[in-house]
Amino acid sequence: xxxxxxxxxxxxxxxxxxxxxxxxxxxxxxxxxxxxxxxxxxxxxxxxxxxxxxxxxxxxxxxxxxxxxxxxxxxxxxxxxxxxxxxxxxxxxxxxxxxxxxxxxxxxxxxxxxxxxxxxxxxxxxxxxxxxxxxxxxxxxxxxxxxxxxxxxxxxxxxxxxxxxxxxxxxxxxxxxxxxxxxxxxxxxxxxxxxxxxxxxxxxxxxxxxxxxxxxxxxxxxxxxxxxxxxxxxxxxxxxxxxxxxxxxxxxxxxxxxxxxxxxxxxxxxxxxxxxxxxxxxxxxxxxxxxxxxxx
Amino acid sequence: xxxxxxxxxxxxxxxxxxxxxxxxxxxxxxxxxxxxxxxxxxxxxxxxxxxxxxxxxxxxxxxxxxxxxxxxxxxxxxxxxxxxxxxxxxxxxxxxxxxxxxxxxxxxxxxxxxxxxxxxxxxxxxxxxxxxxxxxxxxxxxxxxxxxxxxxxxxxxxxxxxxxxxxxxxxxxxxxxxxxxxxxxxxxxxxxxxxxxxxxxxxxxxxxxxxxxxxxxxxxxx
Numbered sequence: 001x002x003x004x005x006x007x008x009x010x011x012x013x014x015x016x017x018x019x020x021x022x023x024x025x026x027x028x029x030x031x032x033x034x035x036x037x038x039x040x041x042x043x044x045x046x047x048x049x050x051x052x053x054x055x056x057x058x059x060x061x062x063x064x065x066x067x068x069x070x071x072x073x074x075x076x077x078x079x080x081x082x083x084x085x086x087x088x089x090x091x092x093x094x095x096x097x098x099x100x101x102x103x104x105x106x107x108x109x110x111x112x113x114x115x116x117x118x119x120x121x122x123x124x125x126x127x128x129x130x131x132x133x134x135x136x137x138x139x140x141x142x143x144x145x146x147x148x149x150x151x152x153x154x155x156x157x158x159x160x161x162x163x164x165x166x167x168x169x170x171x172x173x174x175x176x177x178x179x180x181x182x183x184x185x186x187x188x189x190x191x192x193x194x195x196x197x198x199x200x201x202x203x204x205x206x207x208x209x210x211x212x213x214x215x216x217x218x219x220x221x222x223x224x225x226x227x228x229x230x231x232x233x234x235x236x237x238x239x240x241x242x243x244x245x246x247x248x249x250x251x252x253x254x255x256x257x258x259x260x261x262x263x264x265x266x267x268x269x270x271x272x273x274x275x276x277x278x279x280x281x282x283x284x285x286x287x288x289x290x291x292x293x294x295x296x
Numbered sequence: 297x298x299x300x301x302x303x304x305x306x307x308x309x310x311x312x313x314x315x316x317x318x319x320x321x322x323x324x325x326x327x328x329x330x331x332x333x334x335x336x337x338x339x340x341x342x343x344x345x346x347x348x349x350x351x352x353x354x355x356x357x358x359x360x361x362x363x364x365x366x367x368x369x370x371x372x373x374x375x376x377x378x379x380x381x382x383x384x385x386x387x388x389x390x391x392x393x394x395x396x397x398x399x400x401x402x403x404x405x406x407x408x409x410x411x412x413x414x415x416x417x418x419x420x421x422x423x424x425x426x427x428x429x430x431x432x433x434x435x436x437x438x439x440x441x442x443x444x445x446x447x448x449x450x451x452x453x454x455x456x457x458x459x460x461x462x463x464x465x466x467x468x469x470x471x472x473x474x475x476x477x478x479x480x481x482x483x484x485x486x487x488x489x490x491x492x493x494x495x496x497x498x499x500x501x502x503x504x505x506x507x508x509x510x511x512x513x514x515x516x517x518x
Binding site for chain 1: 310370
């Protein structure tokens, strides 16, 4: 492999994958090893630790519901699990798990539990939601999931480098949208897709959520954030399926990232994590915010 | 451009709910704790901007107090910071300053005092995604992130001090990644901040301190 594994966008990432005949996960590993001087074992161990936190945070609220600090959410994952267990889900086994896990993590997050920001705390349910459901449905090993997490981090890094993953800067499309792109690429690699297909999946995921605003009630990472994690994860599943079918995307990923960032800059400040617009500015949203901040 | 690691994307591992309002708050307070030696006796936090508006819902207060007690961003004890601080006999208080607007939206001032009566005042900013920077020490504007081993030397604003610090580091074979000098006004106390990729041995601190123009040294290891 070339001595430098650094890449600045999807185009340079894909040419590195082609040159070395590496999946995206291995190019990202190589980059990390080159830049930090750590061994493959060391960085895999760190990622395994992140995976174990993801597993715990996606599973715990299924049986032990917790109320959020602001009181707007809590108990959703258990309800989803209950319905699924009784065979009532209209989504089928895979998607119903995606929904339950991706909503479980934000529940843990909002109650000051331990999570992995991926790429942010607000969007922390998307990547584990999809990957852990895949793991169960397809009997995947932790090692396969760790590969997926490196692929997800490569996509997230490109977005962080060239745009933003902060809701305050570019809206929810930058948080849940980015997480969805990361999850879509990860799932595509794990399920046997080529690097190009991984990037296609990420492109589709980002474009599907373009324009999504960040409007949490009371400014807290609770509502509508938790629901949007489920949508981000479900979107990623759909986009991986599209990519794995060999469907190409018209717009390259790097242009989509730029488009997302430009859209983000054009989102009014009221809809960028300030709790002044959207759900937060509805009469009920305002009432809830008053209750939360004056309750003690 | 600063290196963005795979673990900046899949990470930090953290107690929720917010990377900026919770994890970042822990990190600022933890850096502050590392800057003052000995046991913390008393701490006061002044919160600005979005920190001031939403700190209760985000657990920013518990996160700050946890950092002062040495907790990392992924320490589950953060949720119980108040109880633990009460048990440890640490005096703590919070003020929300919603009027000051000339600050970064997520800013906190930390006034801290240890059991020997040593006091320190630090201002930190939470930049998003868990990234932070310290921007003020005792009313002198500074800048460092805590991502490197950081050596802060407070000294007279006189010629030769920076050379003295550089010499002490080079004699112990410590490679300087970044070095900057800050001062509030000419002739006042100056702060030299050195950031290094490697650990800085105690001998460097002793050597630097041997110069009578040096008032104090703080070492913040990663």
